[in-house]
Amino acid sequence: MCTVTVVPLIGPAPQGDRLPAGPGGESRCVRLACNRDESRTRPAALPPVIRRYGARRAIMPIDPVSDGTWIAVSDAGLAATLLNVNVPKGHFDPAGRGVLSRGTLIPRLMPCATLSDAERAGTAIDPRQYPPFRLVLIDDREIAHLYSDGTRLRLERQPLGDRPHLFTSSGLGDAVVEGPRCELFDRVFTPGGDGRSQQDAFHRHSWPDRRHVSVCMERQEARTVSHTVIEIEPQRVTLIYVPDAPDRVPPLPPNALVRSGAEG
Template sequence: MCTMTWFVRDQGYELFFNRDERNSRHRALLPAVTLLAGVQVVAPTDTDAGGTWIAANQFGVTVCLLNHYQFEQIESYKDWTSRGQIVRHFSSAAQVGDVATHFSTLPLSDYRAFRLFVIEPSGANCLCVWDGHAPRIEHNVSSPKSSSSVDASHVKGLRRALFRNLGLAELDSTRAYLAYHASHLPSRSKESVCMHREDASTVSLTHVAVTAEQVQVRYADGAPCKALLGEPVGIARQSLHYDPSIRAFS
């Protein structure tokens, strides 16, 4: 139950992520800077399971998780590992290729179905998909991406149609994208990007802005139709340099 959009700019991008959750889940911790595998990472924390659904690092790489409800495994008895740990696992990646290379090495059968989106400052991205049966990777996918635990095909189709009808694919306007994420079109319901149901709702909006100099994360702690984005949590962006002696980036 989430919606993610992004647009690419010179040497960077902006990404927007609505987190939709059941009312029974606890409030998340606000985004903070942590050090993971020697890399600075900005991420909120899911207080129910300790992981996260979005993380941006000093290289300008952002990793996001969307559940894949329509492909949930049948086994309801399994002691699943939290999918939020996957984001933490890959949040120190220096580039999209690092995640794509190691995705299939995860013990995927320990996780419920998910889609893992990764984007780097060049705009290159990939979507790592685990449908509960076989992994696959889609490269350079287009915005938006969405998930819903109720009537998924219908809801996702409406959100894509709204994105298209607003002409957002041709825009790089922060204001226009924020308006989309706060939208109640076609109605304030399970269908809207800012989602409202009796048992669940949009509980936060995360905005990541990557430039040549820095990585900033702003967070609305509540439904974006009401909650305002807080002050940015920023870190300096570190560029990768190709070292021909080791044929790798450093």
């Protein structure tokens, strides 16, 4: 259960930035934000760490249940986040549910050097070994999402463009929350606005009379337990982690990695 937004940001290159991304010298940043919603009985996640995967290093908070994660970014400039998929009854047999934790999926992709490499690794996954999921993969130019209904995989890829993207899920049923959260998304992300501020406001939003379907959600058995922001810039990647709902506590100190090839 999560709500994920991906926002491309283009602006003047910061002073001293040696690797401007655009032909006009502008700096391109891609910002991914994720609210993680979990059962109140699930053990709390561990703060972000840097782990090595072959030639790559990656930043990720740790799910102690799987020793994996639901979100990560590597020094290759590749970010991934995971959403559970709650398919309608009759579309998936829980008795045949895979026994492997979805938290182990993202670490399998962190050795990859490119988005294409990650797609190949992702499509090699046997979907029958895992409960249904959606993996969102981004670099600084494109976005891909790998969808599993527990029996088959479907891969889609497209340019990031200059518009924000939304993915969301809920244990109440994905269809229950998609409508109100998409409506809020369209209202918050207005053309010409400040993408960072809009994204922050969206992920902190809660309807007092509809907390159960809110982006920053709360109900008797579950609530938003963390908020993570990943920024992919020309020279570095950064992960900022809030170990609770984003409207409750401040973030921990950020973790950053120099992008491979940006040293010197």
